[in-house]
Amino acid sequence: MGRTSKALTGGLLICALAAVSVPVGLQVVPAFLPQDPAAVAVLPAAQAAPTSLGEISGVGPLDSTAPLPDADKLSAGLDKALMFDGEGTFSMYVADALTGEELFSQDGQAARTPASNLKLLTAGAALRTLGTDARFSTEAVAGSSPNEIVLVAGGDSLLTAGAGADDSAMGHAGLATLAGQTAKSLAGAGAKGPVTLTIDDSLFTGPALNPKWADGDVDAGEIAPIYPMALYAGRFAPEVLTGPRPQDSAVAVAEAFAQALEDAGVATTGAITRGKAPAAGGDAAGGADASQTGAAQSGTAKSGSVQPGAVLGSVESATVAEQTQYMLSESDNYVAEVLGRMVAVKMGKAASNSGAVAAVRQVAGELGMPMDSIVTTDNSGLAAGNLISPQQLVKMLSLMLADPAADIGQALPGLPVAGLTGSLEHRFVTAPALDGAGLVRAKTGSLNLVTSLSGYVVNSEGRLLVFSILGNGLTGGAIAARPVLDAAAGVLALS
Structure with missing residues (x-):
């Protein structure tokens, strides 16, 4: 050495x-x-x-x-x-x-x-690729269809169903907070419910489970299918550390967000579907610009409607440094795999199992490994x-x-x-x-x-x-x- x-x-x-x-x-x-x-x-x-x-x-x-x-x-x-x-x-x-x-x-x-x-x-x-202070956003965006809200996944695997907590890595961003912002934006635009929910989790690609993971480890809850948004690091509750996990963390987030919208006075209807969020102005895109938050209240939308692509609400994760420290302290497999895929996203590689492994290997080599x-x-x-x-x-x-x-x-x-x-x-x-x-x-x-x-x-x-x-x-x-x-x-x- x-x-x-x-x-x-x-x-x-x-x-x-x-x-x-x-x-x-x-x-x-x-x-x-x-x-x-x-x-x-x-x-x-x-x-x-x-x-x-x-x-x-x-x-x-x-x-x-x-x-x-x-x-x-x-x-x-x-x-x-x-x-x-x-x-x-x-x-x-x-x-x-x-x-x-x-x-x-x-x-x-x-x-x-x-x-x-x-x-x-x-x-x-x-830490090297994403930056210590970087945060991942989870957004509610007006969809292309009337009264459609698209929940855009941005890589936060530590969401909470309740209000966000600024002093915590787990639950720094909360769906109740996001729902409150969304309800306010809809009310400001004069939009009438009920709303339908669509998930845009297109940030990650490929199989959600790594074929190298043993079935027994998956069944025991050591890991779960990887999605670009999840509650409690892919668990049903933060204190439940063993046993079965949600098999579709993006759907679990959307279901919790639907309940939070109901609690905020916004009725929901229909099945949760998957799709792509439109860009501001109505063109299909992979996500929305967080700088457009509140666009539904900016006067660009027609009365009683919301302009497609307008960001109705946005919450941010803990910093990458805080998430990394949590991952190491708790030895959290789910957070590690999500961070690996976010490295791939940042590097322009496919955010799949193999793409994430290749991305981490490349950066480790550049560090001197x-x-x-x-x-x-x-x-x-x-x-x-x-x-x-x-x-x-x-x-x-x-x-x-x-x-x-x-x-x-x-x-x-x-x-x-x-x-x-x-x-x-x-x-x-x-x-x-x-x-x-x-x-x-x-x-x-x-x-x-x-x-x-x-x-x-x-x-x-x-x-x-x-x-x-x-x-x-x-x-x-x-x-x-x-x-x-x-x-x-x-x-x-x-x-």
Whole structure:
């Protein structure tokens, strides 16, 4: 692995520690709180366990003169941690973030199945191509037929049926908000209902399901058919994380929008159909210009009607940076696949499964990833056939860490913190992995026979270490092997 081209600045340590500076409430630190209510009741207030994470102040830059871990001690500790009684193999690669120097490798150059660690490539491609501040619009457009409203999908997979919430990635844009805007526009134009609904989801092409996804994973709700708009990342409700999902997320959005219109006083009628939204002025097009929002009230429409193509309402998603961070923190397959397709749209490629994979691969290569030896068949890591080495995942993370303030560096706040947040919330809570709690920040991954963990940690000497561990062939299942990964990461924290 080559040396990085620049030294890390103070922002790097801030990035490495920022996740533990945001108050997150009691539920995220169960391992650190007393379990006996009676014991809590008699504790003086000054000795009570914290109910939120403390603020960081006075954080300075990493010390470039901090010593590297002792090679023999590190190898001995990691060799022991990576011992496993069950069937399967573990490959691991560790490097110093500042210099790129290899510190440990156990088959670190060998291509393995990464599971959701593949999302690191998707995150980098989305941030670089789409831009950190980009947002996706969902619009209600006047159709070509009288009283027709076309719901135009723009790539937001995190819609909510209710009002939008500005402080949340999930549900930043709300269909109740969109319905309220639409009702106001219709009333301003003197349009009389009831209205019919048409879906324009032509932004994506090709099969909605990747043929590389196992039927069992689809049936279990690990993924769902991919559409350019969805409620709750393709779920029936945000809290329902397993089991069946909507098989047509665009229809699910349209049905929720129809109910929101009814609640806003706009009657709907007829079946929901698919079609193309007309351009402003009435010509058929793939969508409408968001700058036309409110055109129904601009005086260009005849009394009692709305000009075809006029945007009646528009809501915007969370930023791409916020969506990417959500995707990494929650390891959300649906969001990853939608972001991959949006990269393809931006690059002028077909927004299909294959087009999205090709687009992400191209951007990852342009970022400096050696793609010739990397095999990808989807953008979430769920599909069969994905292959990448721990060393290559360390390379991706090192590119992000080289400048945390840059576009791809905005992925880093989405990496879960050991024992505290996201998909690591309930891990690193017992010895020996407890040594890494609150210190290790990493992307998780799990398939039936695969478990993975790739991230970084500032060790006991103040040195920033980047690592990737991929466990494959785990016939006893991924969950049984997770303690091996966590213990190895804990060794790095103490090194």
